[in-house]
Amino acid sequence: MVSSKKLLLELACLLPIAHGAAIDQRSSPIVDLGYAKYRGVRLDAGVDQFLGMRFAQAPLGNLRFRAPQDPTPEKSVQDASKFGPICVAVGQTADANNAEDCLFVNVFKPSSATLNSNLPVWVYIQGGGYAQNSNSNYNGTEVIKQSGDGLVFVNFNYRVGALGFLASEHVRKDGDLNAGLLDQRKLLHWVQKNIKKFGGNPKHVVIQGASAGAGSVTHHLTAYAAKKDTQLFVGAIPESPFWPTLRAVADMEFQYHQLLANANCSSLNCLRDLDTQALLDAAPNAPFIGAASDNPLPLWYWLPVIDGDLITDHLYNHFERGNFIRVPVLVGDDTNEGTYFAFNATNPSQVSTFLKNNYPYLQDSQLKSIIRAYPLEPPLPKHAAYFPSAEAAYGESTFTCPGNTVAASVARFFNPRRVWNYHYNVLDPDNVANGLGVPHTFETSAVFGPGYSDSAAASYYTTNAAIVPVTMHYFLSFVTKLNPNTAKYHSAPNWDPWGQGTGQRIRLQTNNTAMEPVPFDQIARCNLWNSLQSYTQM
Template sequence: MLKKLGAFGYLSSQEVKDNGVVNAGHLDQALALAWVKLHICKFGGDPSKVTIAGQSAGAGSVMHHALAVNGDLGSLLFDKGLAQSPYLPYQPNFNDAIPTSRYYAFSAAAGCPSSGSVFSCLLSKSAADLELASLSVTASSTQGSWGFWPVTDGVYIKNRPTAQLTAKRVNGNKLLVGYNAHEGPLFVPGPDAIETQADLLAWMALWFPNLSSAQLNSILAINPNSALSSASGPRFETDGLNTGGFNAINTSPDGVGQKQRGNNIYAEATFACPAYWLADAYSGNPGKSSWLYQFSVPFAYHGADINAAFGPSTPSLPSDITLAFRKAWGNFIVGGNPSIANTIANGASSASPSAYHPASNWPVWNQNAPQFVNFNTTGGTLATVELPLVGPYPQYEGPGIKNAISVQNANTWEAYRGDRCAFYKNLGPYMPN
């Protein structure tokens, strides 16, 4: 949502706030949610059981509505939240240097002054002019970034997400949150741009503009990898368990070496760790609960779980895995628990469909001993597929694909992802987010 609205939803500066509101995109969503709450009964719905859902920037919106008004809205707007890959870039104050500089860049691109009072001039411009100006600012941003984001406005969004999530000040009662195994490749420059550690640091300085060189190097230290990038590979999936020393820090179907190091830094800081932090905020919080998943069906790039949830199916997504994923969603929305039956988790093509499966008793997220469900498959025939911005990548196609869904330890997963997420949260005041 925020990526699509651009300046129309998230233009921010002191002058914008003095003349109206910032975070207008989120306020529009809140108005829509209030309308649903008031009128859903006229469509056969239950106003006490509203579920909001979103993917990527939309999942970031779910997160922000969970944080809205310091978490004091309770279940006023929704009961349950479903967030696919919650997007959390840095979140400055509405009048900080970065949103203010983009406000003036937007003004100049629209044909108005680049400093001083420009609001009246912007009001005189056509919607088409403003749309092109918004596109211009976003086009000049670092790969993986956009021109306009939500900001801390002191009214609807009162705090940094990492701070408020740590304080467990959240709206709604239940949350299902997840991410994909390889969130980074679409947002990180290719292996020809990131071959060495120096290349990686140069990109990181653009993506994390507020961090010092010491802080950037500390991120490298918790993502140890001395190998050079290689476009020829070998590139392959990891099992997440660090078998043989291979994990998301150093290899994926998209890259190896410094390129994959960057992929995982972006993936964890922007999507995977915010999913952990969101789940944490509902854990041990009276009357609230959460569940977490990772979608790992190769090649599990950003957005891959959309096909599993809504279709259309692809050669790597046979009916067994899509049925399991959709049942988890449906069970959460209807009954408030994403657990799926043994026969669904194992899949009809399993040798023992009725055998006990731990996903039939999906563990509620426990911040002190976190477990999640990993949606994956095994079998099939290796094929090469082309993905825009990524290039050729390996995936497995049917027949012969079977479910390989499992319950895993979220802390030790991918060479102690839990530790890295705790580290990124400590950087929250500096990013800021």
């Protein structure tokens, strides 16, 4: 979600194939999806990649602000040798690599896989705060090879910002709410229909997401209050699940009217007639009603809403009432979840303003309770005195405590031995020097292999190299066996499940991976956030 990652991902989209592997020009595999045939690329590594395939129609014109539709049939063989554009984001310029026409899927499969291989399927949902596609076009080659050619890997784009999450009764009447999440549902149904043609098993699909992708995973676990459409996956991995404010449509109606005013429009049809850039320019972040000030602006402005159908309640309520699909879950977080996002506060008042601007229904007495729970902490390099307090408060409220709630709820309502929790505590010298600690989703390069996701920290090739196979094989084991221990790395310790009561987790740390209890002080702070959820609207 940070600008450096965004730049690297934009550059990566210019590459003709997934980075980290070479093309075998002698073979170009073709897959017939019924609506189109796609010609992919066979890599020397023994992996076939099919990039930039349409899983839905281009959401343009009258399809803007509507649920995704089936792809238009194509008679000629389509090129699947390069990534399609990602979904254009808040604050971006629409161009060849960032576009409104963006509903593309990428599939990586072992070259040896056939229709009868029935391999486990790993579907990755990228993050970006529902404002951008910030983890796009990851390369599944390394996880396939490390699994012994034992899985199929899928990733894709979904609409974000106003294009994905414009909320209004006008949209409900003549469109679809939560279009970005509906894109994800469309992809999951596409997998059910088509993944066997890549050698995958539609009855063994595991969904993983990072940040907003992990928040999306929790929305899919609770979709339709778990009363229908429950057979799309058999396991879930929310990596630092992102639970921002989740409001009713009426609470977000002001955004729609502000967008109309900014665009000099008077109707939804007028917004549909705007070119992409004009709409983006009319949809900047702005203060929430009830915010303490306009500085800082809320981190995330265009967000999912409770629509009464796909999303019927707040996520805390769903999980604590057992309204979720019963599948094994692997969930975790990083030590310093908030350092990428927190305001660089110099005093408690600035911490309060930062939190109030993101959660405007918090009352003064509640903000005082939060400040007491997050007093002055040891300083972090290159940051003001109360930055550590602000980052801890935001990180726990938005990522860590939601993850712990998921784990505890799965243990309570499903099975305490089929949910595993982790705490990622891998120190990178550059992160430490820049006052980031162990930041949000820092484990991603260890999960997919350095160089196969974002640009990896240098220490993953040197002092932290040993954590990569440990982390990767825990994830691979969960994806393929629904248990992180069955096919774990040979020297890795056993990862005990969450269990009963207050829970336990594994600490993933270079040369010091071990089980640990969830700290009592963190449990107390998470209880505070839980008590405030009707005000934070999580």
